[in-house]
Amino acid sequence: MELEKWIEFQRLGDERGDLVALEIGQQQEVPFEIKRVYYIYRTGEGVSRGFHAHKTLKQVAICISGSCNITLDDGFSRLDVHLCSPTKGLLIESFMWREMHSFSENCVLLVLASAHYDESDYIRNYEEFLRVARGHEC
Ligand code: T46
Numbered sequence: 001m002e003l004e005k006w007i008e009f010q011r012l013g014d015e016r017g018d019l020v021a022l023e024i025g026q027q028q029e030v031p032f033e034i035k036r037v038y039y040i041y042r043t044g045e046g047v048s049r050g051f052h053a054h055k056t057l058k059q060v061a062i063c064i065s066g067s068c069n070i071t072l073d074d075g076f077s078r079l080d081v082h083l084c085s086p087t088k089g090l091l092i093e094s095f096m097w098r099e100m101h102s103f104s105e106n107c108v109l110l111v112l113a114s115a116h117y118d119e120s121d122y123i124r125n126y127e128e129f130l131r132v133a134r135g136h137e138c
Contacts, residue, residue, distance in 0.1 A: 003072045003079040005091040007060060020086055022112065031091070032058050032114035039110045043068075043103035050099045052124045053133070058114040060089040066107035073097035075133030083109070095133050097126065 007029045012019045024034050040049065050070070061070065063083035070081050074096055083090060089112070092098055100109070115121070123129045 001074045001076070001093075003074060003077065003096075004081055005093075007089040007091055009062070009087045009089060011087050018086070030060055030089070030112055034112045035115050036113040036117065037110065038113070039064075039108055040100075041065075041108045043107060045103075045105070047103065048099060048101045051097075051126075052122045053097045053129045054094050055121050055123065055132075056094050056115065057118075057121050058094055059092045060112040061092060062086060062089045062110045062112075064108050064110045066104035067102075068100055068104065068107050068109055069102040071097075071099040071101065073099075075130050095129075097129050097133070 009020045009022070009029065012021060022030070022034070043049065061083060064086045067082065067084035070083060070090060070092075072079050072081060072092065081090060103109075123132060
């Protein structure tokens with residue numbers, strides 16, 4: 001499976017600065033209907049987050065300020081991806097283990113999600129993830 005999938009958003013900038021519009025229901029670039037938006041900010045120095053996969057949820061993560069790294073793992077290979085652009089969204093598919101590291105002090109990570117929050121959709125145990133992801137792939 002290709003781990004790194006990016007979506008480019010149009011920058012509607014002018015001499016005053018930049019603007020990106022994400023219209024719910026109109027956003028052709030996002031390959032799912034956006035049901036939820038959340039953002040992660042004020043992450044402490046050295047703090048890592050994530051360490052889970054989702055059974056069905058698809059997401060697009062956009063670093064709208066600062067930078068962070070996301071490690072993606074499909075159960076077969078791992079890739080560290082650097083996010084630092086408000087016009088580039090990282091598509092995170094279901095059955096993809098993710099870890100977020102190296103948040104800059106000013107990092108704001110905006111996430112578009114395909115479903116409402118549901119704790120039962122999370123796989124938080126890595127060994128369980130490997131079993132499911134490898135079985136899922138075959
Ligand atoms: C993901 C990565 C990129 C809610 O109540 N509603 C929500 O929509 C979310 C996202 C979280 N929460 C609660 C659940 C926890 O009590 O907020 C708390 C922190 O969530 P969590 O520990 O899952 O946060 P992260 O940063 O580890 O993971 C989050 C998303 O949960 C996850 O889906 O892919 O960001």
